[in-house]
Amino acid sequence: MGMSLSRLTEKTNIWPWLLLAPLGIYMLVFFVVPLADVAIMSVTDPRVSLANYQKVLTGALYQRVFINTFLTAAFVTLCCLAVGYPLAYLMAHSKPRTAMLILLLVTMSFWTSFLVRTYSWMVLLGNNGPLIAFLQMMGIEQLPQLLFTRFSSTLAMVHILAPYMIMNIFSVMKKIDPALIRSAESLGAKGWSLFRHVYLPLTAPGIANGSVLVFVICLGFYVTPVLLGSPREQMIAGLIGHQIDEFLAFGLGSAMAMVLLFVTLIILTIYHRRFGLDKLWG
């Protein structure tokens, strides 16, 4: 594939660029220009200064929300890994029919609108929901409040993002040559040792890919924490929306967005140095 593409490029230099042009123009008009506008707004609204950045980087509220955003994203990533890894393993190593069934369930959840999934959690975890009813039936006196807590917003985010993790790890596990495992066994590796020294390193690219995707997507989550959490759990995207919607603070909102973008780019750069971004989509 790489070969033929390069041969094509040698022959007619202009064609690949022409083919790219519509996308290029589209990206320029609908991505680069608006993004530049946001960058400009962050230093010019309401007046030309760095005051917005000063506020975002030093204000107690913004610091708290930024830190909370990154901690939440990290925690959600860990949870997705804990849930996703065993499930991916099950999919990769069970009979085709079972694997298909699990895959179907995971993709079905993946293709469902996340607003729908968010509201489903509201129904499930609510005071009149099945979970509380079950606890009542079990005779538990002090019923916990599940909804509008860190628990409910984290649970829903893990549910929404887990498919990214599962797909990534699954695709890597599927490609592992069984001969490698057999030869490791023939050399005496068993159980934990086999997993730790052979299987885990082989699946590491999948873990890395899945984790970066989940982490980065989670950084920008908006609706789920707003609807299922409390203001204490709010994430930066929610705060940006709130600033713009209610206070018309376009400059401040832009500055927050730029800081979020910058930090995300740093994370992706580190990832690129270590694993290569080109591998991110398999």
Place this chain on the structure above:
Amino acid sequence: MTGIKTFLMPDRRRFLKTAGAVVTASLAAPYIVRAQEKILYINTWGGPWEIAAKTHLIDPFTKETGIQVKTVSPVSFAKLAQQVKTGTYEFDVTTLGGGELVRANQAGIIEQLKAPYEGGLFENGVASHAFATVLAWRTDKYKEEPKTWADFWNVEKFPGSRSLQRYASRVIPIALLADGVAVKDLYPLDVDRAFKSLNKIKKHVRVWWTAGAQSTQILRDGEVDMIGIWHGRYFEAEKAGAPVGMTWNQGEIERAYWVVAKKTPNLENAKKFVEFATSAKPLAGFSKAADYGALNPASNEFVSADDAKRMPTSPANYKLTFEQDMANFGIDPAELAERFEEWVAS
């Protein structure tokens, strides 16, 4: 203009150029069409609000004037500002609350208007209808009815979870009333005292609601036991058959104003609509249908005694309530909101 002949037998470059122009034109089409047709675009809250507006304001307006109207929702204050900045208008007319109106007028993003009825103009907004933030509760939870915001704060006498709107300028006056401040001494607001009062209720507030539909849902589903809620949203929960009760006592009234987006190409029609929407009969019909109180006094003769019971502006209810005083607020609402956001997030 490229002739048809050359378009049919194009050289490649010209073809791409033409194709590019077609793509650009089709992308820009909504705006071009918009500029030609002179359709009036009205920003609405969607849902039942829009249905009420369509039946009582928009359709009769079109019938009377022949001006076509389309709606855009939801109401977005941010978009109003952005429209003036970019010169791209998605809507010509919208409604604003008092606090927003003051800010919008300061920012110069709304047109100057004239009062269509006596006392109807404030900061270039035409007073249309009023809503109240009222105290409501679950009747399956409390035998005795809470009466005041002090009762809302009293978690010993009325144990259970609470909910308030995450909206500083509405919550602060309520917190002061709960702390024992009399209505006549409320404005200008004693903000420090309000936050001290809020500290006492904070851990019992399970939800700081942000959308009207959400407030109805959590009351109807019993997610919270007591709530500060817009009266129209309360009646929705009541209509749905939920065991709920409310009081007009210490209800916090706010006015909604029609405004016209600054420099809209549809200025004349927009002004006509605002005048029509705040005239006696259409406004009475709309207020009744959307559970508001009409602010044009002439509307009262079109409201039956039964309907008046559900309106915060009817004489019997109005005397129990108080009005937000945006002119004498005591603090810049934006500054207050920032302090409140910091408080609520910590």
